[in-house]
Amino acid sequence: MPADGGIGASTKRREDVRFLTGNGNYTDDINANGQAYVYFLRSEMAHAKINGIDTSDAEKMDGVIRIFTGEDFVEVGGVPCGWEVTDRFGNAMQEPRHPILAHGKARHVGDPICAIVAETLEQARDAAEAIELDLEELPAVIDMKSALAKDSPKVHDELESNLCYDWGFVEENRDAVDEAIKNAHHVTTLELRNNRLIANPMEPRVAIGMFDRTTDEHTLYTTSQNPHVIRLLMGAFVLGIPEHKLRVISPDVGGGFGTKIFHYAEEAFCTFAAKAVNRPVKWTCSRSEAFVSDAHGRDHVTKIELAMDKDGNFLALRTDTHANMGAYLSTFAPSVPTWLHGTLMAGNYKTPLIYVNVKAVFTNTVPVDAYRGAGRPEASFQLERVIDKAAHEMGIDPIELRRQNFITEFPYATPVAVEYDTGDYNATMDKMIEIADLAGFEKRAAESADNGKLRGIGVNCYIEACGIAPSNLVGQLGARAGLYESATVRVNATGSISVMTGSHSHGQGHETAFPQVIADMLGIDASQVDIVHGDTSKVPMGMGTYGSRSLAVGGSAMVRATEKIINKAKKIAAHLLEASEGDIELKDGQFTVAGTDKSVAWGDVTLAAYVPHNYPLEDLEPGLEETAFYDPANFTYPSGAYACEVEVDPETGKVTIERFSAADDFGNIVNPMIVDGQVHGGIGQGIGQALLEQAVYDDDGQLISGSYMDYAMPRADDVPFYTVDHSCQTPCTHNPLGVKGCGEAGAIGSPPAVVNAVVDALRRAGQDITHIDMPLTPSRVWQAMQS
Amino acid sequence: MTQVTMTVNGKAVSGEAEGRTLLSQFLRDGLGLTGTHVGCDTSQCGACSVHVNGKLVKSCTMFAIEADGAEVSTVEGEADEDGTLSTIQQAFQEHHGLQCGFCTPGMVMATKSLLAENPKPTEAEIRAYLSGNICRCTGYHNIVKAIMAASGQDVSAIAAE
Amino acid sequence: MYAFDVETPSSVAEAVAALKDEEATALGGGQTLIPTLKQRLAAPEKLVSLSGIAEMKGISTDGGVLTIGGATPHVEVAAQGDFPALAALAGNIGDPAVRNRGTIGGSLANNDPSACYPSAVLGTGATIVTNTREIAADDYFQGMFTTALEDDEIITAVRFPIPKAASYQKFDQPASRFALVGVFVAKTADGVRVAVTGASEDGVFRWTEAEEALNKEFRSDALMDLDINAMNMIGDLHGTKEYRAHLVKVMTRRAINAIG
Incomplete structure (x- = not known):
């Protein structure tokens, strides 16, 4: 096992120092000047018709800035779904609208009906209690098989039934499989349930929306595994904010396990409300709330x-x-x-x-x-x-x-x-x-x-x-996004490196493991490499971390970008060493001319790239920074x-x-x-x-x-x-x-x-x-x- | 509002608190000591664990007013002034006893309290002591191992490294 | 939480005076009350903290009676050596941080049907001492979350007659770590007592049939022919009524075997 901090070394994690000393920067640790707090009044009924919402008393209460209901969001998009499945008859799945705040009906315990923005969280909660909800309880659809019965109440009245899709795979094999099972020597049958779970990352979700009137720029701090995906979904499909006016930042995130992949209504709400009330708006999910609002x-x-x-x-x-x-x-x-x-x-x-x-x-x-x-x-x-x-x-x-x-x-x-x-x-x-x-x-x-x-x-x-x-494959299967990953490798003048990765670490240790790869490729010390992630304004469009993809896809993007760096650096080294590019070898941080003792150090090459006094400017741009997008095969x-x-x-x-x-x-x-x-x-x-x-x-x-x-x-x-x-x-x-x-x-x-x-x-x-x-x-x- | 005075990590501090202000809120919002985390509202996860007068407590389940005059220690006070990590902190890093880091401050404070009471705890004693500190990332393997190491026990026989 | 004031009296008299206010509620260690307040399930205007009252703290033994101040945290009860079964019980309540704050008086005043302490109090025939009177264990527990306490009454101490032998056997509810079923068996001067917590819709109870059988013959086999009625048992996602009834028997047997 290598002990040099390269590939294969059990390098101790550098991020641990801030986490162990209480210096992590989680979203709830961030407070904006003048921030207001939002409390979501959520349905206590699983299924209810909303006949009326009277906020008049609540609006007069101390500290209340504004109360939002589903009516405020009829003009904006719903929470989008990122994957369309085609059923076994060739039809698209049934896809209901998912409003930011419940409109017409509340459809599960925890469905947000009103959002109260106030000076303090407790004031928002006080006001929530003063809201008069006129809810008419409807029969709840809970058991899946009963939900498919002809006479079942419908979760979404506008859909034909409670069936989202009936998917067959591989549909062409259906009859052959039936036949094989009918004729087999022995068939073992088992009925089982895969129990419903709640991911429960120890950090509950948090969102802080900010808006700058002078530049028309929105910023959302959120506990996400994939800030770019949130920017795309929320910007393009919910609120209509172009990417250059929308920055999404996911700083230290306290675990995800999947449930922080998704775009949630609360994120869109805080972004929307920050502009509407012209104040930063912060939401911190309580654990009790997480149980009925995290997917x-x-x-x-x-x-x-x-x-x-x-x-x-x-x-x-x-x-x-x-x-x-x-x-x-x-x-x-x-x-x-x-x-x-x-x-x-x-x-x-x-x-x-x-x-x-x-x-x-x-x-x-x-x-x-x-x-x-x-x-x-x-x-x-x-x-x-x-x-x-x-x-x-x-x-x-x-x-x-x-x-x-x-x-x-x-x-x-x-x-x-x-x-x-x-x-x-x-x-x-x-x-x-x-x-x-x-x-x-x-x-x-x-x-x-x-x-x-x-x-x-x-x-x-x-x-x-x-x-x-593979993006083209998942596209055929219904994904509404690509699933490549990005990396920018920025070599600084004296040879240290910043890597901007679209992967997002929420416990996986990218800040330690990713530099090991680059150190290994370049033969430099891993301490010379830092990882930047989680900020759409700093990192190229990336798809984030889930599905055990960070190293396989994000790491591969980083390798591709580093390969480009090496190629260019070899050209510079060849110029400095007055040798042919094909003869240049990179080993242990030194560029050498094969078969000679002529060499130039990594740091001299990177300095030449940014101080191009002795540099092939006619053939090569100065600078040493490369981006790669890697799409897996x-x-x-x-x-x-x-x-x-x-x-x-x-x-x-x-x-x-x-x-x-x-x-x-x-x-x-x-x-x-x-x-x-x-x-x-x-x-x-x-x-x-x-x-x-x-x-x-x-x-x-x-x-x-x-x-x-x-x-x-x-x-x-x-x-x-x-x-x-x-x-x-x-x-x-x-x-x-x-x-x-x-x-x-x-x-x-x-x-x-x-x-x-x-x-x-x-x-x-x-x-x-x-x-x-x-x-x-x-x-x-x-x-x-x-x- | 009541004026509350306490010693936090050796420094005298004071601030205003309502009756309902929790010690965790006083530390995080009042003093900016955001190393103390809040991970639940039923007093189970332990991410908010601190010491009050030398005793491990869940700072989300104690009012700031109740800590008036008390000595409070939080994770921010664990490393030396020059940033050198404590033995416990070093062991957590050495043995990969943390991943996302959210439960970690509570784990560090619980460990400190455990080792003060029981300097050489067995594996079973460690696991039992951590019943009020939930970690979702590590499966506890490396936390238990780190605590054994921090107490000076040989952990080389524990599988997987 | 709703807004409220917190008062921190230093004597029982001051606390009682503060609790005369109809909107005031006593605050013990807060390990149950504070989470309840966070959910806004209680709306006191004033909390009267009992944790700063020196005369309500501490443990002493005199003439075979262990007296524990009402504001004594579980960790101290766990550390005393005169009544080992009670120490073991206290040392397994909640978790270390909870044991540093939670108090015996708070637990008994709340009378959660799954709490551990009620079984020890009922299982030994202890006496609840309040600022106004003494209440026998058999009169104190009146159903889940219900006790003989008046609104402004404070548990200042609990007096346990130390049994000749005793054991508490707890089967944890896997999430809360409260007792799914807990059984306290004690050989007292007045015979065997068996108190069961966690199991019943009516809160802690004495299993009198088992007591009678064990008074005849203190062996786990004595329970062989006894069946506990599952009807009044708690049934929930952690265990059916029948399962709890079964566990009562198993835990009782284990307690008997532990006593030997």
Whole structure:
């Protein structure tokens, strides 16, 4: 492992110093002169007709500056959706309007109805209580299958039904899959739910809108994973502000996990209101508010069928999924159960025929969108659970059943439209078996039994598609944006470097890892490179950070820009050394003429670029600054094998995670320490999904797990130390770094491992249990053991 | 409004507070000490953890008036004057015990309090002590490891580095 | 939060005087009240902080009775050695920061149906001492969030008769870490007492059938034939009524085994 701070070094994070000393600059730490505060009066009913809003008393209250209602926003655009899915009949999805403030109807608990701008937050809240809302409660649409019944009330009266789309993939395979399943030796069927989750980054969302009348310029500070996307969506589609008059800044952001990708009404509101009241307007979301206003994740109900021949070879796979969209279409919501889910249903296996049907449904709940993994955890969970059940039914060892169906030759075109470039699933499986010490399981199980506990082990594989994404491909699939990434590498006169990246770090450590790449390419010290991100006025148009894309796409843009720098610098060096450009080599920060001892240092070349006294001005512009936009040729395909060991307390049903092992193939690794941390965090969230977390609505549409009192966040004593390994490396073939992405893997790979382990523990104890829906709370496990 | 006086990170400070002004608000809005974060409103996440008279408290669940006359320490007071990180801070950096950094000030203050009470805590004791500090990024692995290291324990056997 | 004043009296008498105001509410450690105020679910005009009253703090043991001042935080109860089962209970309430602020008097005055302390008070037959009177545990708890306290009455101390042996077994609600079910079993001078928290719609209660069985024979097997009625149990997303009824039995058994 290199110790020089280049690629492969576990360089300690430079950003930690400010975070550890309380000097981070999060959005809520920012206060503008003269700022006013906004409080959103949100619907307490899941579904209600707004018959009237009387703000007259509230407007007279102390400190109130202005009260806004849906009427104020009829002239501006709604919150846009960034992805249009075409259904299996060739029709566009049903796409309702999503007003900034509810208009006509409120459609979920938390839907903002009024916005009160006041001198203080408490004054705004006081005024909110003085607003008289005349709401007529309507029957709430909560259960997805009931929502599709002919006589169901509609979330959106202007739409034909509550069905957003009925998507089939690959539609041409539908009949062949049906036929294969009908004729198969054995079909394993499983019905399961992928529980609804709330991302809960520890920093709640914040937005501060500012407006400068003298220049007509808007500035929005917001807790976003992708400030340029917010600028584009909000500027072009909501408020009609041209980009040069709209600056969006996302400073330090305290975690995202997907839910800070999306453009939210509150951002548009603060931007709009700052101009309307000619004051900066600040909104700080409380955690309670976050539960009913941050987009939720997952919430799929699926029936999956796996057809096999008598030897356990996979012949066909059919899934039928209902995916909850919530009350409105959040920014990327339609893509999650479709292109981010259906395309991964092959998993690590050479199943020749696959058909995925997804019905996306509107309900009177908070919108649902991408959460760490986004569609891929749902795919992996179904597949790896049904394979586990199939192994049991067929009497085949679950590891062997997986191995016999592994894809072993690459590139491999799946029947669900993607081409895996590289992978070695047997290698990660072997590594997992080693690090998890599967050989020692029986001994540990016996020890557990001595303590009155049931021990079980679950294994599974996963594959995901990261490095989102080839723009022309996603354009064909309905994306309303490109998914390239940008970087500007600005070399300063004395050789230090500022890199402006369109990627956005909200915990991933870009400020440390990105300079490692440049240092490695140029042979200079990483401390000479700084990263600038999160400000649309400083950084070229970029698409931000999600889908494990920063290094694979943003890093690749940085490499491309640096390559341009090197090319130009070599020309300058050739001039200075009076040599041919083709003979110039760059090594350890020195340009040398091949085969000679003639050399010029990096810093002399960069100085020449900006002080071009001895410079080929007739052939070459001065300066040394290059921008690259990198559009990936394909997704990347990280994969791995996970193992979880649990103990179940047979008296209470309580599950404890005793061991967790993850063997991942992320291709090349830039900073192993950071990669480990990403996997740890993903596993922590995956264990949370499997054992603890659930967003639960009652029949009236009230969110009954609406705070940390009822929504169980994983704590330190809910999880063990994890054993992670990423020594199996099959580098990505199509990006210059050979990297695949590691941000989501842990959250994708871990839930099936946990559930497989609990089912295994119960089976070993003689229980005839094939599945328990997540989260596997003590109550649920105990209940399952009683039947 | 009431005038409230306290010592924060060794310096005497005073400011106005309403009855309902929380200590976290007094620190953040009144004194500009924005290292103390607010991550929830039900007193569970612990991002706002500070010490009052040497005791770990959630500054979002205590009124500023109740801290009148008290000695308060926040994360801003942890490093030396010259910027040298404390042992705990160094261990968090060394072992990658933070990612987004939002829960980190609370984690640092909780760790300081833990190690004062229990200089060589076991893994289980550390995990139990952190029950009031939620981190969403790290899966806690490197936080627990960092705390063990900060207490002078050998962490080389703990998997993954 | 709505606007209110905070008064910080230094004696019980001053506090009681301040609480004569109808719009005043007593503030203990605030670990429950402050989150409630943030949601604007309470609108006192005045909070009377009890945490600065020296005479309401501290722990003493005399003649087999442990007396804890009403404003004593959980962390101090956890540190005392005369009543280990109570120390263990207090040391597992909330989290370290909560234990530094939250007080026994505050917890008992609130009487959350899932709080830990009520089970110890009821399970030992403790006495609630207020500024005006003494209330026996059996008379004090009157259903969830309801107690025998008058509006301007303050819990100045709690007197626990230290049992011969006792154990508290708590099964955590995974989110709040309150008791999904907590059972306090004590061998007292007057026989075995079994108090259950977290489980019932009516708040903490004594499981008298178990007490009778254990008075005959203090063994976990004595519970074998007992069934607890699930009807009045709390049923929610963390556990059905039946599950809670089951846990009452399991936790009681564990407490008995822990006592030995």
